[in-house]
Amino acid sequence: MxxxxxxxxxxxxxxxxxxxxxxxxxxxxxxxxxxxxxxxxxxxxxxxxxxxxxxxxxxxxxxxxxxxxxxxxxxxxxxxxxxAPKSRKGERRGLFARASxxxxxxxxxxxxxxxxxxxxxxxxxxxxxxxxxxxxxxxxxxxxxxxxxxxxxxxxxxxxxxxxxxxxxxxxxxSYPFPPDEELIDSCGDCNLCVDRCPTGALTGTGQLDSQKCISFLTQTKGFLPEEYRGKIGNRLYGCDTCQQVCPRNKGINTDHHEDIVLEPEILKPELTGLLEISNRDFKETYGHLAGVWRGKKPIQRNAIIALAHFKEKESVEVLKRVAENDQRPVIKGTAYWAIGRIMGNDALEYINERFQIETDGQVKEEMLNGIQEAV
Known part of the structure; x- marks a missing residue:
């Protein structure tokens, strides 16, 4: 042949x-x-x-x-x-990036x-x-x-x-010598929308990406998220699509003919507080098939807490208090205290001061202080 x-x-x-x-x-x-x-x-x-x-x-x-x-x-x-379900007061929702x-x-x-x-x-x-x-x-x-x-x-x-x-x-x-295809000669030209709109300035404009600043990367880390980026994440649970959404080359494109790519709106745009106390088993059963949970439950929960702070969701404070007081993971505990401070402002001072005397982890206590610093 x-x-x-x-x-x-x-x-x-x-x-x-x-x-x-x-x-x-x-x-x-x-x-x-x-x-x-x-x-x-x-x-x-x-x-x-x-x-x-x-x-x-x-x-x-x-x-x-x-x-x-x-x-x-x-x-x-x-x-x-x-x-897609609406994100409303009392029922705020997060979002998984489209690749997931x-x-x-x-x-x-x-x-x-x-x-x-x-x-x-x-x-x-x-x-x-x-x-x-x-x-x-x-x-x-x-x-x-x-x-x-x-x-x-x-x-x-x-x-x-x-x-x-x-x-x-x-x-x-x-190992078969297939005849190679020609490379596509094209470019973005003068368009700089993705670089200009990147929330954290992670794009260099040369096709390179500073991963350390990229929201998509940051949402997948497991530790405390640097505070300078928390306000940039918004309600993103995994990934970031901004540089794709603004790209003119994506205008009018929506590939939806693959039968094995099944969209589940309630899972892809989940209610945030429901993620905070979910068991490992339920999390795996509900979200385990998504590429966006490859790092496990903790990054998703941390991002959900940050999203609630982003929305200033007062209706979530009681859940956040339970998480802060009962979760044994410092990243989740500390971020929950931080979110409580950001949501409640001066009204959080008494609660944070009381809990500050009880908590022993240094990073958690630092997050507690960071959360109320604007209120002091």
């Missing part, structure tokens, strides 16, 4: 199993990206979630010694939530990649493959860019003409 015929069969099959976009590139090192990655680490922009060394991230043959090509796939996801809507995208993409691998090997049993989704060492976005699926925008996302930035990305390294 000719290589071009083999490639077309793979493309046709990919579309039949729910892969929206597919591209091919060679397996040579990503030399330009390597220089950017080195600079990225030197500037202290890394999140710490990245996998592998610079060499592993830029040299595909370290992952598959016989690699000759890489297949990049993209699956679009929805960015509109039909029948529906089935965990790792599962969704791996299912498609496994089928694609099986199909390729049915055509040629000797082909060696290795697939990756997000947690692999290669950069999904850089592989997609070199495979012709799109270009890297100033917001750091791969921008595809049909899917915009709202797509899940994965790749498969193969």
């Amino acid at each position: 000719e290589r071009s015929e083999f490639k077309q069969k793979v493309i046709d099959y990919a579309r039949s199993i729910g892969i929206d976009e597919i591209g091919f590139t060679h397996a040579e090192p990503f030399l330009e990206f390597k220089e950017k990655l080195i600079d990225y680490h030197k500037r202290g922009y890394a999140s710490g979630f990245e996998k592998g060394s610079v060499g592993e991230r830029t040299e595909p043959r370290r992952s598959l010694g016989s690699a000759k090509s890489i297949i990049s796939i993209a699956v679009g996801y929805p960015n509109r939530l039909p029948d 809507w529906g089935m965990d995208y790792h599962t969704l993409l791996n299912n498609r990649l496994e089928k694609l691998e099986e199909y390729i090997k049915s055509l040629d049993p000797d082909v060696k493959t290795r697939s990756m989704v997000d947690t692999g060492v290669l950069s999904d976005r850089e592989v997609a860019r070199r495979s012709g699926l799109g270009y890297i925008g100033k917001n750091g996302f791969m921008i595809n003409p049909k899917l915009g930035t709202y797509s899940y990305l994965g790749e498969m390294i193969t």
Whole structure:
């Protein structure tokens, strides 16, 4: 079979199993990206979630010694939530970022990649493959860019003409020499909306991101959230979509044809106080299928508490008091005290002073003081 015929069969099959976009590139090192990655680490922009060394991230043959090509796939996801519940006084709600809507995208993409691998090997049993989704060492976005699926925008996302930035990305390294596709030559031009609108100034305007300032990263950390960013998070429980929402290339795009991406409004925009005392079992049963809970319950609960402070939700104070007094985790306990101070102001002074004599954890006591400092 000719290589071009083999490639077309793979493309046709990919579309039949729910892969929206597919591209091919060679397996040579990503030399330009390597220089950017080195600079990225030197500037202290890394999140710490990245996998592998610079060499592993830029040299595909370290992952598959016989690699000759890489297949990049993209699956679009929805960015509109039909029948979303309203956030009202007494029933304030948080929000999961769009990339976490529906089935965990790792599962969704791996299912498609496994089928694609099986199909390729049915055509040629000797082909060696290795697939990756997000947690692999290669950069999904850089592989997609070199495979012709799109270009890297100033917001750091791969921008595809049909899917915009709202797509899940994965790749498969193969030992088969598929003919490579041409890279897409495009740019954001003079548009700087994402950089200007980023709540924390995390975007550099060069396609790089300072993860240490990025709300999406901050919502996934497990410790106390730096106070300078608490007011920026709003009601976000996981992730941040601002730089995608303002992108003109996303105008009119909403990929909602995938049957395995099921939207659950009550889960994706949950009532905040209901998250604060939920058991581990109930949390896992209700939210465990979302990509946004990969770090566990604690970051979500901490963010929910910050969101209640953002809303100045007085109706939540009694729940917050129970959490502050009974939860044994310093991050949750301390953040709850902080929120009580921010919500009640001067009215919290007597309660905080009384509890200050009881609490023993230094960080918790610091949060108690931080919460009422504007009221003093």
